[in-house]
Amino acid sequence: MPVVYSLKNVVKSRLVEGAGFRLSIPSIEINAQENVALVGHSGCGKSTLLDMLALALHPDSAEHFSLTPKEDESYSIDTLWQKKKQNVLAKIRKQHIGYVLQQGGLLPYLTVRENIELPRKLMDMPEDDSTRSIARVMGIHRQLDKLPGLLSAGERQRVAFTRALSHRPTILLADEPTASLDPITARKIMAVVMELVKGLKITMITASHDWAHVYKMDLRSLHQEAEVVENGNVYQSTFRD
Amino acid sequence: MSQFSKIISLSFRDYSHEWRMSGCFVLALASVLAPMMILFGLKFGIVSSMITGLIENPGNREIRAVGSGRYEQAWFDEYAGRKEIAFIIPKTRSLAATIQLKSKSAGRIFSTELFATAENDPLLQTINVKPQGFYQVILSDSIANKLNIKKGDRLDGSLVRQFRGKRERVHIDLEVIDVAPASVIGRSVAFVSLDLLLATESFKDGRAVAELNWSGNASETDKRNYPSFRMYARSIVDVENLVNELEQEGINVKANLAEINTVQSIDRNLSIIFWIIACVGAVGFSFSLGASLWANVDRKRKDLSILRLVGFQGGKIILFPVLQSMYTGMLGWLLAVLIYLVAEQTINQLLAPSLEIDQIICYLLPQHFFWALGLTMFVASTAAILGGIRASRIEPSDGLRDI
Numbered sequence: 001m002p003v004v005y006s007l008k009n010v011v012k013s014r015l016v017e018g019a020g021f022r023l024s025i026p027s028i029e030i031n032a033q034e035n036v037a038l039v040g041h042s043g044c045g046k047s048t049l050l051d052m053l054a055l056a057l058h059p060d061s062a063e064h065f066s067l068t069p070k071e072d073e074s075y076s077i078d079t080l081w082q083k084k085k086q087n088v089l090a091k092i093r094k095q096h097i098g099y100v101l102q103q104g105g106l107l108p109y110l111t112v113r114e115n116i117e118l119p120r121k122l123m124d125m126p127e128d129d130s131t132r133s134i135a136r137v138m139g140i141h142r143q144l145d146k147l148p149g150l151l152s153a154g155e156r157q158r159v160a161f162t163r164a165l166s167h168r169p170t171i172l173l174a175d176e177p178t179a180s181l182d183p184i185t186a187r188k189i190m191a192v193v194m195e196l197v198k199g200l201k202i203t204m205i206t207a208s209h210d211w212a213h214v215y216k217m218d219l220r221s222l223h224q225e226a227e228v229v230e231n232g233n234v235y236q237s238t239f240r241d
Numbered sequence: 242m243s244q245f246s247k248i249i250s251l252s253f254r255d256y257s258h259e260w261r262m263s264g265c266f267v268l269a270l271a272s273v274l275a276p277m278m279i280l281f282g283l284k285f286g287i288v289s290s291m292i293t294g295l296i297e298n299p300g301n302r303e304i305r306a307v308g309s310g311r312y313e314q315a316w317f318d319e320y321a322g323r324k325e326i327a328f329i330i331p332k333t334r335s336l337a338a339t340i341q342l343k344s345k346s347a348g349r350i351f352s353t354e355l356f357a358t359a360e361n362d363p364l365l366q367t368i369n370v371k372p373q374g375f376y377q378v379i380l381s382d383s384i385a386n387k388l389n390i391k392k393g394d395r396l397d398g399s400l401v402r403q404f405r406g407k408r409e410r411v412h413i414d415l416e417v418i419d420v421a422p423a424s425v426i427g428r429s430v431a432f433v434s435l436d437l438l439l440a441t442e443s444f445k446d447g448r449a450v451a452e453l454n455w456s457g458n459a460s461e462t463d464k465r466n467y468p469s470f471r472m473y474a475r476s477i478v479d480v481e482n483l484v485n486e487l488e489q490e491g492i493n494v495k496a497n498l499a500e501i502n503t504v505q506s507i508d509r510n511l512s513i514i515f516w517i518i519a520c521v522g523a524v525g526f527s528f529s530l531g532a533s534l535w536a537n538v539d540r541k542r543k544d545l546s547i548l549r550l551v552g553f554q555g556g557k558i559i560l561f562p563v564l565q566s567m568y569t570g571m572l573g574w575l576l577a578v579l580i581y582l583v584a585e586q587t588i589n590q591l592l593a594p595s596l597e598i599d600q601i602i603c604y605l606l607p608q609h610f611f612w613a614l615g616l617t618m619f620v621a622s623t624a625a626i627l628g629g630i631r632a633s634r635i636e637p638s639d640g641l642r643d644i
Binding site for chain 1: 257259544547548552555636637638641
């Protein structure tokens with residue numbers, strides 16, 4: 001399988017409540033159609049890494065950061081960030097990435113259907129039955145005309161997954177998508193998602209702090225190691241295979 | 242559908258979805274704009290009508306000759322043709338310009354001053370008809386009351402002279418074509434055509450007036466001279482120059498220069514005061530509106546981050562808060578106009594009993610409403626564009642974790 005993400009010596013630093021935090025990725029490669037879990041405790045930088053993979057956050061430095069969503073389509077992401085090509089990055093995001101946030105990230109003023117169809121409309125994809133098909137698989141086909149505020153937490157996450165998949169992306173990123181759900185609902189949703197991801201041949205990267213969950217889903221895990229460096233001033237989090 | 246039209250649609254959907262918050266922004270805007278409009282309405286109503294009244298008062302534009310002179314028709318023609326002169330007409334000697342008036346409904350005969358009048362007479366600007374020929378007259382309110390007479394009535398005018406040792410009286414049947422309001426002139430005056438005024442003078446001087454079958458000496462063959470004039474400048478700003486010019490000609494004249502200077506000074510000072518209030522109000526309004534819209538852009542960062550995450554470009558994202566500010570600006574302006582119109586009607590009706598007829602204490606011209614709209618939209622869009630540019634520079638990930 002071709003490599004979709006290739007990162008080498010990517011670093012992102014920030015201040016967290018006055019203390020230094022550094023996320024370091026010495027070397028990661030993620031292959032097409034692979035299902036990967038970023039595993040670590042809260043605040044270890046999983047979301048930061050996902051945001052960088054979603055091209056929504058620029059790294060401070062990167063020796064190499066490439067994205068190859070299709071065999072004939074490859075981008076040097078670090079170069080695009082350096083050249084401040086925000087619109088190109090937005091276009092790549094729009095075409096190839098679906099992102100599920102921890103709380104869903106649904107727009108409250110649009111109905112479930114409109115939320116799901118937003119990425120499709122943005123890509124000028126024709127209206128067809130695919131929205132309803134995915135919604136049926138996700139079990140939310142009866143909620144399509146409701147506003148997100150009227151849904152349960154589990155239903156909102158199902159909608160978020162459906163929106164992330166509606167435009168047939170090659171990559172699905174999910175930031176602890178089931179963290180706010182009860183274990184039974186979480187298992188049900190992830191089972192359906194895994195099936196869809198497999199069927200649609202999508203590369204999935206999900207963040208989780210639950211080792212047992214990752215183990216059960218048989219995901220490749222990128223685990224986190226922590227150390228305090230620079231005389232105790234900086235907390236450094238490193239993700240490795 | 243382009244990203245542009247999608248942003249228009251999304252911004253409106255969000256705006257209407259958050260109708261309570263949008264309503265608060267609209268109310269906040271209207272609560273600042275409406276009082277400003279009422280203030281300006283009062284400025285234009287009270288001050289403008291007061292200043293205009295003072296400026297338009299013909300008494301302040303009148304230039305009166307002091308003493309008697311000899312003015313030929315050519316002199317009148319020359320001055321009548323000048324753009325700074327609104328009206329000029331000859332006057333005859335005071336003693337010759339009086340007539341005795343008698344009506345059937347009054348028991349007495351009243352001696353009344355005669356003023357020649359014609360089209361464009363500033364004293365009679367509210368009266369459309371003017372006396373023509375020898376038999377029509379407009380009475381001042383004072384003499385009309387004394388004679389107990391009204392428009393359309395007829396009265397008897399008579400003139401008396403000593404001619405060849407005998408006392409003679411002639412009568413003329415006059416039609417009252419209108420009565421001038423008391424505000425025009427307080428004295429007992431009859432406005433007549435120049436022909437009748439000259440005929441009166443001719444009769445009193447012992448000359449014949451063939452048109453009225455009044456006998457006497459043959460009429461003068463020389464060009465007629467007039468001893469005085471009734472002159473009005475077109476504007477109060479022309480009075481001083483005309484006075485100086487006439488005095489250079491050797492004509493001694495009098496005008497209300499002190500009053501004119503007072504009026505002009507009031508006009509200048511009040512204009513300065515109101516422009517200061519206007520500028521302070523406009524600046525305060527701009528800051529108030531700008532701050533609330535700026536805060537709104539900050540509040541929208543989360544939604545804007547989601548839109549950027551799904552692929553909207555930064556430049557298009559700016560439109561989202563800008564359009565919402567436009568909606569607020571337009572609706573806030575509409576509400577402010579409604580509030581203003583209600584206030585205008587209330588103020589004018591409440592104070593109507595203490596105002597003169599047709600006087601309005603609070604009003605705005607149509608262009609003032611559009612200036613208010615223009616200012617509102619300019620401030621709204623400027624504040625939103627500045628906030629929007631800031632929002633577009635924020636990384637898409639910035640607001641995501643809060644959702």
